[in-house]
Amino acid sequence: MLQELLGKIENKEYTVGIVGLGYVGLPLMWTFHSNNMPVLGFDIDTDKIESIEQGKPYIKHLGQEMMQKLSDSEKCDATTDFSRIPEVDALLLCVPTPLDHHREPDMQYVEKTCLTVGENLRKGQLVVLESTTYPGTTEELIIPILESKSGLTAGEDFYVAYSPEREDPGNINFDTGSIPKVVGGHTQEGIDLACALYDTSIVETVPVSDTKTAEAVKITENVFRAVNIALVNELKVVFSEMDIDVHEVLDAADTKPFGFMKFVPGPGLGGHCIPIDPFYLTWKAREYEENTRFIELAGEINTSMPQYVIDQTLKALNAHKKPLNDSDILVLGLAYKPDVDDMRESPTFKILDLLEEYEANVSYYDPHIPEIKPTREHDEWTGTKSISWDKKTVEGFDAVIISTDHSCVDYQQLAEWSDCIIDSRNALKGIESQSDIHFWKA
Structure with missing residues (x-):
């Protein structure tokens, strides 16, 4: 079965399903479409589906031209009908993973999505979570839900992987296709299949030993930024009391060609990743x-x-x-x-x-x-x-x-x-x- 699926990927006959068409899912849809892969997007928001059908942008920095091409393409479709899940070969899950009011993981969107996917899952499909989450999510939460709802066995009847999104909205230097993709699988076959899929459209894939390692990679990237931003925010407060311009300090420190990486203070953290x-x-x-x-x-x-x-x-x-x-x-x-x-x-x-x-x-x-x-x-x-x-x-x-x-x-x-x-x-x-x-x- 694996060799047959790898052949479909090589021939670009492998349909990519993307669940969640927001700041992660929509650029991912565009990236696969741009590399001639058939794509079917899923979202519960009817406004997003209508915007894709009509070629109207709903994420400003992605632009009119991209949306129009998605709308006009015969190899791209979007729907709110999750009963169409069996039509795709892979399902890339790009759903929110916020914190609840106790600052603990709110996994309701992942759980609801996996329940729906499990009800419609068929043999041979690949399921990949792209949402940032804690190490262990794929093995401890996602696979049990998919197996219980589908009656299928992960690693035998269907494949599972984790590949964290690395989107940076508005960054003109990097887009989805030009950012290396970390991939961890539930089995070696899962890693091989997911890497083959992403290799069609992403500049580089970086396989790691398993899903929890890939989950830890994404967490580490964001912890690194959160801690360093906190450092310069604290320096900003301290230096202000000393009548020292923290920005002048950071600009001067940034001239050192080694051992320093510049972070910039601000009014707090935003975006989906670093604050959460x-x-x-x-x-x-x-x-x-x-x-x-x-x-x-x-x-x-x-x-x-x-x-x-x-x-x-x-x-x-x-x-x-x-x-x-x-x-x-x-x-x-x-x-x-x-x-x-x-x-x-x-x-x-x-x-x-x-x-x-x-x-x-x-x-x-x-x-x-x-x-x-x-x-x-x-x-x-x-x-x-x-x-x-x-x-x-x-x-x-x-x-x-x-x-x-x-x-x-x-x-x-x-x-x-x-x-x-x-x-x-x-x-x-x-x-x-x-x-x-x-x-x-x-």
Whole structure:
């Protein structure tokens, strides 16, 4: 059976099913389609399916041209009908793995997806989880569900692998196809089949010994970033008290050609990976009676940064002899990183919440997010619209907090329109103003 499936992959007659067509699944669909592989996408969101059918972009940085090509292609389809699962040869699961309110893994999306897949699973199919998760998920959670619902045996009747996504939305230097893919399998056959599939469309596959090792690779990548970002965030607070510009320090340190890697401080962590994934390992480590002190300390520092921004805002307003209570505050940037419309886990939401707690009058501006769509944790902001960007509107605010430094914003213009700006992103570097302005680096 394996040789027959490998032959289908080589002949590009192997249909790739992708479950979850969001920031991971949609680029993956495009990558396989671009390499002439037949693709069938699955999602419970009818709006996404209609957008693909009509060639309309719903993730801004992926663009109109890509969506139109997916829509026009005879080798690409998308559906909400999961009974079509038997039509595909592989199922790549790209579903959310958030934290619950106790900061523990919320696996409901993975579990529900596996239940549905198991009910429709047929012999010979490959199932690959791409969502970031704790080591052991594939063996301990996914395979038992698939086997119990299908009556089939993993490694004999169907194949299982784990290959973590490495998406970086908006990164113009790398896309899905140009980022090496780590692959771990439930069996050697699972590794071989998954590697052969990804080799059709990804620049390089990196096989590792098993699924839990591949799961640990992704967690390690994100822990590394979370800890180092926490370090520079802590340095930012300390150096600020010493009247030292942390950005100048980091720029100078970055000239060292070895032994240093530059990370940049900010108002907190955003995106689906770094604020969440390290805590999956923390949770799993407790099962082995081990502590993850670095991870937990990093989490404390990073989650404290929105409050630090508010503290700096209080100081800035005080310098203007104004209270935060009843002041009109503009938060610039809702997306978690520059130049994308991705607001998952954005620290801006926490800043908005804190401002409301202080009874400030809060508005936001984000050229990439004209209106806040429903989210899993911030439904109270759903429907809120971005203000218009003009002199009269911006001048009406008592303070402006730069939470995300979109490159399309004219910061010189902002400096001329506002006399109280709290800059959490070093966006005002090199900007000068003729007015009596207070730039507060938060």
